[in-house]
Every structure is written in structure tokens, then in C-alpha cells.
Amino acid sequence: MKRLQLQRWSSSVLAPRARTVNRLHQHIYGQRYQSTVSPVQARDDQTAAIFEDSTTQDEQLAQIVKDSHTRRSHLQYPSPPVEAAQQSAKLAALHARLYLPSRLPVQTLARALVDQTADPNPNFNNASLATLGHDLLSYYATEHLICTYPRLPLTVIFAAMYAYAGPKTLAAMAREWGVEMATLPGGEVDPGLLQFRRVEPGSEVETGSSRSARPYEHNKLWRKTVTSKVFYDDEFGDPLKGPGMSAGGVTTEQASAEFVRAVMGAIYLHAGRAAAKRFFEQHFLSRHLNISELFNFRAPARDLTRLCARESFERPVAKVISETGRHSRHPVFVVGIFSGQDKLGEGAGASLIEARERAAVAALKGWYLYSPLNVRVPSSMEEPSALPWKPVHVDLGEVIV
Template sequence: MKRLQLQRWSSTVLSPRARTGYCLHQQLYSSRLRYQSTASPVQAESAPHDGVDMFDDPKMMSQVRRVHRRKSNLAYPSPPVEAATKSAKLAALHARLYLPSRLPLQTLARTLVDATADANADFNNESLATLGHDLLTYYTTEHLLCNYPRLPLTVIFAAMYAYAGPKTLAAMAKEWGVELAALPGGEVDPGFLQFQRVDPGTDVDANSDLQSARPYAAQKNWRKTVTSKIFYDDEFGDQIKGAVTTGAGSGVTAELASATFVRAVMGAIYLHAGRPAAKRFFEQHFLSRHLNISELFNFSQPARDLARLCARENFEPPVAKIVSETGRKSRHPVFVVGIFSGQDKLGEGAGASLLEARERAALAALKGWYLYSPLNARVPSSMEEEGAAPWKPVYVDLGEVIV
């Protein structure tokens, strides 16, 4: 009550100039006391002499404001929201990635705050990263399945990891010029990626109680089957480890924090600019990266797999024939062998021996079958565009040959 009466008195009796000085004095009085009690010897020497009020010295006033602002920012686990508009690093990152103008700098600054730096869900990137992770998985999966419908499951998992795996996302964050903060805090520039690092000597690859996480899969011993990878593994075909502890106090690796940041950027674009902008960002930054899928295959017995494939598709049994050879009795012979199914040549390979050339020809035939890609393939997300043509079902293959 006395404070309210004092405010009314100051607003009615004092002049505008005196009222401004009075309000400033009330705001900085506590800072003044803290400054005088915690001043270093250098600051004490520069303090005003007796009889001179610090509020009459503009330099001292600005120094008090800086001290007060620094002390208030130290109370926050992450930079305040209003600091995003004053960060040159953040504005440069926004322009470098050519992000939509509807994506504010405040949201971009939030994508750089990991959950281990700030446990408050309103200021970290955990929710944005969850949305971005689902979008990246969806767009990558539909691209692979619609453009390469015959790929084996293991190759799809490898391609998924190559496009949207944590190592790829961490490399992208580094290519974008994102720098890592040594420690998170309210005084850090919002343009730095902030996260709590793991303690030295921590085993980050240790599984935490897989038996309790998935007891049914462990009891049935389905870890060796292809079906178990679909139902019980992550989107990359890897074993799902135990629950990961997140929040302030725990730590993550720089790779995981960078990957979470890239996913959060994807989710932020989707929320602020919509689906077309998010898909355009995915095509520009993810699908534009060259991936040679033919190098992801690893057949142990290609001749046997090719024979099983021809039997399933009702083709004539594959037969290996010599197409050409040179230097059979020299130190470096070269044999060119073709795999034929009736009158059709399925593949061709060259090697220093007939067996090596036959294996390479069978491998080329298998890759020619599994790398089939239909012309003008459409993905399901293309129906979200305005004025999209009627949907036509995509080609669905029988699947890989299980041996």
C-alpha cells in the first residue's frame, strides 16, 4: 500500500524529468548496492569520489547497466529470447541457409538450445527435433521406396542412414557453419549450439538394459529375422537402446547435439512456413547430396542369389558364358563373362579368372534387378501440392530374395 501511494505521489508531484530520474533510481538501487559490494580493485579505483552521485556520471551509469544485465543473464540456463534479434551469428545463419522469412530469429535460436542445456520444454529444441525427425524419416522413406521399389531391406536401412543418419546431420551442421559453445548459459551468443557435454570417460555406446526394454523380442529370439528389424528396430535398422536420459545435468555428444539441431530446423520450417517449404528444404539440403546406392550392396554368394531370383520370377536358369578373353596364358589374363537367361543377357563382368568374372557378372545382374527405378515416379507427399494430378498407384515389388 505504501509502495502504491509512493508511486502515485511520484507521478503527480514530480516533474517529468524528476520522475524519470526517480524511476531509474528505483530500478538501479539494488544494482548499485551489489556493484559497490562486489567491485574489483580496478572498479573501486574508477568509482566516483565522495560527494559525487554515480547517477550523474553517464559512463558509470552504462557500466552499472552492463553489470546488471550480465548478472541477470547468468541466472538463465540459455540466452533470453530478446537476445536473438541482436545476434549477428544468428542472422548470418538464417541468411546462409536461405530460410523462409516467416521463420523468426527467436525460433532459430531455440533450435540451437539442446535439452541438456535447458530443461524447460518451452525454450529447448526437443519438441521441434521430434517433429523434424518424423518429417525427415517420412520424406526419405517415400523417396527410396517409390524410386527404388526393389531394394533389399538392408540396403534401404543403409540408404536411410546415409541420407538422414546422425553422422550425416552432424556433417551438415558443420557445413552450415554452426559453432559449438563451450558451456551453455544465458550470456552465450544465441548463434552458438549449446549443449551439455558428456563427462570424459563416459561410455556413450553402452546399452542400458535391452532385455527390459524389449522383453518379448528377446524371449522369442526374433533379432535374427528381417521382420524383427521392421517392428523392433529404429528407422536405420539398428537396435533400439534403452531410454536416453535428457535434461539439464546430463550430457550428449557433439554429434548427437548437431543432429538434433538439424532436425529441429526441419521442424521449425514446417511449423512456420508449411509443408511446401519443408519439402523444398529437404530436397535442397538432403536429396541434393549424391549417394551411390550401388555401393551399398554386399552379396556373399551372388550366383546362388541370382539362381533363386530367376526361379522365383519363372526365368530360365542363369548360365555363365565367356564373352571375350585375352592373355589366358600370360601373367595378367582378363576374362569377360556374361550371365544369360535364355537369349537375354542379365549381366556382365570382367576378372582375372573365370570364377571372379562369373561372380562379378552375377553381382551386376542382381544390381540391375534391385536398382530398377520406374520413370516419373511420384511420392505420396506430392498429393499435398495444390493442383496435383490424380494419384496413380506406385509399383510395388514382391521383395528381396530371402535365403
């Protein structure tokens, strides 16, 4: 009796599952698969309606077949299709995390995540957006530094530019934003992942030493001066890279930097200048940078003497202000640099020479780090309620030795 009940239960439960598998084979392989299982005798009308009405099951099977074809079609693309951006949770989370303008669509943000090494088509990679973003970052960072510190030496400006908008800083920002990277680029990956083709192990990576040919560089008398950096190098003072030097891929740092630049360019195109400048102030100028640590003087006393001669000041003189423990193991001397009655700088050291050098460095930093009270940049004139423009004071810069 128990065996008879078990057979009835197995036939009533397993038969619908077998019928579903048969229909799946028929839809996928296009074969008329005839079931050998006897029809189920339903006990009531409700159960019979569930098993006999196969319209819902056919729709589900058709959807499964459609999804499988869609996944296979995505494999032929080097990057995710445009319509996949609206279904990516990672992309929506990144858009909200960065507090991007609502006018910036997620499709453009997805394009900013595709490097040109992953998809060579310029209509689907971030090359054009990164070029625009690179120019905007250089412009905003340069005007901020020159207008805020008009006396900075050019070498210090190059170092500050690299600290604000250099590739290492941009790569660190991409990590802070929570951007994840795809192992291999392709059409089937999530559009919210950074996609690029990694450089092969052992291949040469482009660095600052990979430069383009400069005029007269073959001459032995050629010297890399500050003027040559202005005319022939990039905004960071590094030599420009020549064409055709790519190793077939990029590093993680380079791909992350291109993504951040592309986001800046996308904001400018979709939301306008005000939104792009606000994004720069919130994500770049908000990072603390101690400008005074970027100086590196080789002969500060000589540079201070030349600076005073250029500005028609009296010749600087070092005077001992105070001292303690001259005949002990740890003496301390405090020396001040005076130009007439004005004290230019002060420094302390274990010897008179060390204290004089530190006082000269303090005097030079006090001159170069001058900043006006009301700082205005040229881009502020783009605002509708901008006041009339007043010329910004820009000093001659460092002393050319």
C-alpha cells in the same frame, strides 16, 4: 613559469575525470562520495557548459549499471533469454546463410540451438522441434527411396536412410553450415552458438548396442532377421535405445544432429509443408549418394538363381563371351549370365569363377536398381495443382534366403 603552466593544465584536465569516477562510485555503491578536487575555472562558456552539465554523464552511468545488472541476471538462466536473439549477429548470419523463410523468427532458430541437456525446460529447448523434424526427415527420405527404387532390398534401404538422414550426415551438415559450439551452456553466451552439455570423459555413450528389450530375445533360437528390424528397430535398422540410459550429456555429433532436426521441424511449423519439403530437397537430396555401392552379396550366383525361380524366368547360365591370355600370368575372362536369350549381366575377372561372380552381381544390381521414368511420391499430392494420384509400383524386394 613552465611548472605553473603544467599545474594549471593538469588541474583543468584531470579534474573532470576525477569527478566522473566519483559519480560512478556514487551510482554503483550507493555512497555519497564527496570530491576533494577544487572546481575547474573554465576559460570560456562552451567548456564550462560541457563540464557543468552532467545529465549526459549520469545517463551513461545509469546505463552501465543497468547493463551490469542485466549481465548478472543472465547468469542465473541455463540458456540465453528470448530477447537476446534479436541482438545476436551470429544468429542473423546463420538465418541468412541457410536462406530460411522470413516467417521463421530468429527466436525459434535460437531455440533450435539449445539442446535439452543444456536447458531441461521443454519450453526453451529443441526437443519438441527435433522430434517433429526427425519424423519429417524419415518420411521424406523413405518415400523418395521406395518410389525411386521400388526393388531395393530392405537392408540397402536402411543404409541409404542412414546416408541421407543419419546422425553422422546431420553432424557434417551442421559443420558445413558454420554452426559454432559454446564451451559451456549458460544465459550469458551468444544465442547463435550451439549449446549442450558435453558427456563426461570416461562415461558410456549410447550406441546401437544399447537396445530395448525385444519379445523372446532371451530365447537362444532368436535371430535378428529383416522382419525383426522392421518391427522392433528404428528407421536405420538399428536397435532402439532404452529409457534411462543417458550419461548426463551428449556428444557433439548427437547435439548437431538434434539441431538440424529441430531446424527442419521449425520450418514446417512456421512456413508450412512446401517450405519444409523444399528445404529437404535443397539440403538432403542434393547430396550425391551412389546406391550401387551399398550392396553386399555373399552368394550372388545363388541369389540370382532364386530370383529367376521366383520371377518364373529361365534358369541363369554363365557363358564365356571372350578371353585373353589364358596361359599367361594375367589372364582376363569376360563372362555373361544368360536367361534364355536375354543377357542379365556381364563381368570380367582374372579367373572364370571371379568373372562369373561379378556377372551375377551385375545382374542382381540391374534388377534391384530399376527406377521408373516418372517418379511421384505421396507427398506430391499436397501441392494445390497436383494431378490425380496413380498407385506406385513397389516390388517384393530382396530374395529371402
